[in-house]
Amino acid sequence: MNFDLDDxxxxxxxxxxxxxxxSASPAVARAALDEGADVAPGRGALVESGFATIxxxxxxxGGGGSVxxxxxxxxxxxxxxxGPSLVTYARAxxxxxxxxxxxxxxxxxxxxxxxxGPGPVxxxxxxxxxxxxxxxxxxxxxxxxxxxxxxxxxxxLGDVALADxxxxxxSDALLRWQHxxxxxxxxxxxxGLGTASRAxxxxxxxxxxxxAFGRAIGSxxxxxxxxxxxxxxxxxxxxxxxWAAWAADQAPDELPLAAAAAKAAAATTLEQAAETLIQVHGxxxxxxxxxxxxxxxxxxxDRLLLGDDIGAFDxxxxxxxxxxDDRAGAVPSAAGAR
Amino acid sequence: MDxxxxxxxxxxxxxxxxxxxxxxxxxxxxxxxxxxxxxxxxxxxALLYDGGLVGVTWPxxxxxxxxxxxxxxxxxxxxxxxxxxxxxxxxxxxxCGPTVIHHGSEDxxxxxxxxxxxxxxxxxxxxxxxxxxxxxxxxxTRAVQAExxxxxxxxxxxxxxLAHLAxxxxxxTRTDPDVAKHRGLTMFVVxxxxxxxxxxxxxxxxxxxxxxxxxxxxxxxxxxxRLGDVGDGWRVALTTLMSERLSLGGGxxxxxxxxxxxxxxxxxxxxxLSPDRQALARQRLGRAYVDSLAxxxxxxxxxxxxxxGELPGPEASAGxxxxxxxxxxxxxxxxxxxxxxxxxxxxxxxxxxxQDLQAVLPGMAIAGGTxxxxxxxxxxRVLGLPxxxxxDKGMTFRESLAAAGASAEERR
Numbered sequence: 034m035n036f037d038l039d040d041x042x043x044x045x046x047x048x049x050x051x052x053x054x055x056s057a058s059p060a061v062a063r064a065a066l067d068e069g070a071d072v073a074p075g076r077g078a079l080v081e082s083g084f085a086t087i088x089x090x091x092x093x094x095g096g097g098g099s100v101x102x103x104x105x106x107x108x109x110x111x112x113x114x115x116g117p118s119l120v121t122y123a124r125a126x127x128x129x130x131x132x133x134x135x136x137x138x139x140x141x142x143x144x145x146x147x148x149x150g151p152g153p154v155x156x157x158x159x160x161x162x163x164x165x166x167x168x169x170x171x172x173x174x175x176x177x178x179x180x181x182x183x184x185x186x187x188x189x190l191g192d193v194a195l196a197d198x199x200x201x202x203x204s205d206a207l208l209r210w211q212h213x214x215x216x217x218x219x220x221x222x223x224x225g226l227g228t229a230s231r232a233x234x235x236x237x238x239x240x241x242x243x244x245a246f247g248r249a250i251g252s253x254x255x256x257x258x259x260x261x262x263x264x265x266x267x268x269x270x271x272x273x274x275x276w277a278a279w280a281a282d283q284a285p286d287e288l289p290l291a292a293a294a295a296k297a298a299a300a301t302t303l304e305q306a307a308e309t310l311i312q313v314h315g316x317x318x319x320x321x322x323x324x325x326x327x328x329x330x331x332x333x334x335d336r337l338l339l340g341d342d343i344g345a346f347d348x349x350x351x352x353x354x355x356x357x358d359d360r361a362g363a364v365p366s367a368a369g370a371r
Numbered sequence: 372m373d374x375x376x377x378x379x380x381x382x383x384x385x386x387x388x389x390x391x392x393x394x395x396x397x398x399x400x401x402x403x404x405x406x407x408x409x410x411x412x413x414x415x416x417a418l419l420y421d422g423g424l425v426g427v428t429w430p431x432x433x434x435x436x437x438x439x440x441x442x443x444x445x446x447x448x449x450x451x452x453x454x455x456x457x458x459x460x461x462x463x464x465x466x467c468g469p470t471v472i473h474h475g476s477e478d479x480x481x482x483x484x485x486x487x488x489x490x491x492x493x494x495x496x497x498x499x500x501x502x503x504x505x506x507x508x509x510x511x512t513r514a515v516q517a518e519x520x521x522x523x524x525x526x527x528x529x530x531x532x533l534a535h536l537a538x539x540x541x542x543x544t545r546t547d548p549d550v551a552k553h554r555g556l557t558m559f560v561v562x563x564x565x566x567x568x569x570x571x572x573x574x575x576x577x578x579x580x581x582x583x584x585x586x587x588x589x590x591x592x593x594x595x596x597r598l599g600d601v602g603d604g605w606r607v608a609l610t611t612l613m614s615e616r617l618s619l620g621g622g623x624x625x626x627x628x629x630x631x632x633x634x635x636x637x638x639x640x641x642x643x644l645s646p647d648r649q650a651l652a653r654q655r656l657g658r659a660y661v662d663s664l665a666x667x668x669x670x671x672x673x674x675x676x677x678x679x680g681e682l683p684g685p686e687a688s689a690g691x692x693x694x695x696x697x698x699x700x701x702x703x704x705x706x707x708x709x710x711x712x713x714x715x716x717x718x719x720x721x722x723x724x725x726q727d728l729q730a731v732l733p734g735m736a737i738a739g740g741t742x743x744x745x746x747x748x749x750x751x752r753v754l755g756l757p758x759x760x761x762x763d764k765g766m767t768f769r770e771s772l773a774a775a776g777a778s779a780e781e782r783r
Contacts (some may be wrong), residue, residue, distance in 0.1 A: 034373075034374060034375070034376065034380070034441075034671060034674045034675050034678045035372060035373050035374075035375075035675050035678065035679075036372060036373075036374060036668070036671040036672050036674070036675045037372065037672065037675045037676075038372070039372065101372065237754050237755070237756065240756060241755070241756060241757065248757070248760065249756075249757040251750070251756035251757050252756065252757035252758060252759060252760060254743065254746070254747070254759070257746065257747065257750040257751075257754075257756050258743070258746040258747075258750065260750065260754060260756065261746040261749045261750045261754065262746075264689075264749060264753065264754060265689045265692060265693055265749070268669060268686070268689060269662070269665035269666065269668075269669050269689075269693065270665070271669075272665055272668035272669040272671070272672055273661075273664065273665050273668060275372070275668070275672075276664075276668045279372050290664075291664075294660075294661045294664050294665070297657070297658075297661050298661050298665060343654065345657075346653075346654055346657030346658050346661065347650070347653050347654060347657055348657070349656075349657040349660050349661055350653035350654070350656040350657035350660060351653065353630075353634045353656070353657075353660050354634055354637065354638040354641070354656075357631065357634045357635045357638050358638065
């Protein structure tokens, strides 16, 4: 049993943290909200850093790394509300498997987003090529983006009207599309983990300092326990993210359940963390001036991406019951207790 | 990252599994009705002990296996997998025994430990009192030393699991009320058959009777049965509580019914519900199942630390906190999907499994550290939040009783 990151992954996290916190921050997210400023690090810098294309094969100019590696980086991106999302790169890297356009993803010449349907498209802002599913084919082409008033501008959401000149990337590729979506859910959950974990830290810092009735408010159970409940959920989310990322790399049979569970838990945990961050801060917590609402904005948008949490919980229940049917009376697997 | 056993762990698991399979019929069923005959339960523990599966982490000279916490965790997992009930003397193995190992005399160790592991003697832990639960150090049971050196104990303990069957107990008493509450305590081994010890079973809200109140009326304890120094009882008690955490291995077992059993039950009942009720039930199941997966994989992170030789820290409290919550949620759903039967104590067919479980689980949020105490531990020792206010800080125990409005009789 070695369910932990290794030293290389810890080093990767540290390097990603250095890079991402050097450009992205709640202040940048605020500027995007106030003035429509660009999100950071932005497509160019993110690709140049190599972090965006960790899962692109080396032969296509990427890092040749695992989904778990990318999840480790995504957590760091979530901490500083970075954009565009690594979800976009993770999905594109799956969808473009074996396609010559993959090199464009790795060298930054392809500014792509993944369009799931008629609804809001993640990172549509700044994209000029769109991957989509047509029938059972994965296709790519141009499109018209209309960006509307955002809740969270760092997500670059927009409605996309695809152009007519769509090229087929892979035909009969429904399974690939689903796999990409699940990998996307894992990376989204990893970003949510970072955001929730940072919101918790900010809440704890404030509760240690802020005095009321002659004592730090963090000494009161009402405040302390609210933060502890967030902590417990954040650590549980970390376990689900690691498991789901590991499953994406090593155990495809487990990925549907793991990805849905991670997606759902990320949505509820990030909302809880952001709402607690506001509540712990009291009056200052719901001002425009304070950063708390930047985390809350991320929570309110992310819960709806790649299917909402209610749908993901339903999916978990269906998968769990289907597995119980298949294994009626079976004992756990021979290797270990799993 | 992997979920595999090391070669050593795999070999140990195979050995444990083979033993449990070989003795399958003699070891009972965890999921079946519990035996009401403690002799059977004692024999089962003795069998497990002879197979090397009891006292895994205890030192060899204490009768144990000198093994690792990871080996203990594997035993826990395999016993759960094989549906084998845990040893009857669980509290003795996890708490009382280790306290004797650390603080007992050579004579006590040789008289008690092996017999405890084989369940020749059953043990209980006499800590909580009617007026001191979470605030354990506020306990009032008094021990006064007589001229011949022996001690006279008077007071009451409560919530004492197994006291009605126990041969011995570890007993935390107040020997000096005129110092701060943590400083005036002393620990003893008490013979539960001694004159003046009265045990009265307490019936729980579920109808079961697993624990007791225990009265001490001028009970004589020889000084040779003291554990640790006079006035050092708090430190000795911390050994007991730390051992509890270690003995639990962690990461292997679920609290309550287990998610898999509830999933099977809900899947079987779902077709009887209307489509809109089915959707609501799936939503509840999905939420509880995600939580149970999260707890399982968080347990694997703990287990990975144990496998590397690290000890579980205060963050392990999160496992019990979250495990209790999800067990309550799962049991609640399991009862709800019974439809009209959910309002009765048993189904029309006479099955009461889920209703009984629903009545047992509220106690899990209290026993072995309340949810509130666990949150304080995590908040203060993991998150570094400031400690709870303590109104009795800087007072002697006697002064704190007076401040709390205790009667003159209680303060004597």
